[in-house]
Amino acid sequence: MAIPSSTRFLRKVRKFVVRHAIAADLPEKAVEHVKMCVDEACTNVIEHAYDGEAGHEVDIAIIIDASRFTVCIRDHGRPFDRSTYSEPNLVELTKAGKSGGLGVHIIRRLMDHVEYQTQGHVNEIRLTKYRNTNDVPIG
């Protein structure tokens, strides 16, 4: 799906991703994790890659196969410079009265695999949950 760069559409994205995560038979906990991380990643795109500016587009694609559930989030904004990123410390953040700084940490904690890529003007975040492939026995 594609949404405009506004947090107004986060809920719609969560619903979309949850529907597919359930359809893909992910365990309830994994569904929650995917939902939250996609929210965090889209929030970051809207607030950082697009600097909170409306009128841009955020693309969300989902890939489901036998072993994994992957959500790809694409934008045309500012790339995420991970060299300047450091792990957050909740005590310090609250002492400083910060209202953020946990999103990337949450994504890393809850997803099995996270990739940030920039090619040309397109930034892509890939969030993956692996799943047990005890689907059907071969035979």
Place this chain on the structure above:
Amino acid sequence: MAIPSSTRFLRKVRKFVVRHAIAADLPEKAVEHVKMCVDEACTNVIEHAYDGEAGHEVDIAIIIDASRFTVCIRDHGRPFDRSTYSEPNLVELTKAGKSGGLGVHIIRRLMDHVEYQTQGHVNEIRLTKYRNTNDVPIG
């Protein structure tokens, strides 16, 4: 998802694909088309690529993005030689008492885009339905 190369699992594949097609908000008619074509393609893999032999695997992956719904079906069997394929004629088929010959035709008729690829030992069929991207207006 992955299924063993037996027609017993076709129903499971249909259910899986339908769940995702609905979750992706495809129109009812497109859901039916995708369901049928995935069935036909998996049947062909089981009966032709694997010659009806049990014990092999058929992999089904789904890709959903803003503009399309794609199902990729992968096998390790015999590649589909399309140079020997010709469009079926129902009158001739019935005259000859044939019990098949319509699957590939159905797939071509009902899907918006169909690709057959073989890379190394892996054959892949990609079935795509495009969708109207009147999702959410930008703004």
Place this chain on the structure above:
Amino acid sequence: MGNFSVGFNLRDTVQVLSLKGELDAHTASELEAAIQKCKDDGQYRIIVNGANLHYISSAGLGVFMAFIEEVRNEGGDIKIAALQPKVFNVFDLLGFPLLFNIVDTEDEAIHLFEKQN
């Protein structure tokens, strides 16, 4: 097979096969067996009632294709009745209405057999 079954019902001289469930490459052999049984019984006037058939793939269509010539050569026919719209669309897409009598109700199909007497 679980998700497909065939009910047999003789209406005068016509054998009615009532299909239920989903007809795919796995379950097609059930319909094949049912029509084979009609043949074994010398019963070539066959109505397939699809009121409870929810799905058909080309493997299901193939059963009709495989038997129709032979059945007609024996003076009989396979008439198809009461298909759900989604299922009818599949028959229609492949051009079956040109080769088969596909009617709205079982009674209509019976009627067609009577007229052919």
Place this chain on the structure above:
Amino acid sequence: MGNFSVGFNLRDTVQVLSLKGELDAHTASELEAAIQKCKDDGQYRIIVNGANLHYISSAGLGVFMAFIEEVRNEGGDIKIAALQPKVFNVFDLLGFPLLFNIVDTEDEAIHLFEKQN
């Protein structure tokens, strides 16, 4: 915002904020405004009741992080009560139980305020 709201309820000297719906980067400003209102009213003893809060993202957590120092400097506190398990897990994952009183019921939170008198 549609999918998030804050109910106000004064219990003696404690302001209870009852959250309802989903707290994300879009709706966080509503909670921010609610706590700002408490501050404007000089009301620094705050309980956030999460019985009807179904979802929280880091933007929601951020509101608690932003205000807690200030509220405590004024002799007050923000205590969190009645979270749904899924929502509690998010607070827990980020280490909030070390910095905040997170209790099962609103009454427990009231009780903690009373003990601190």
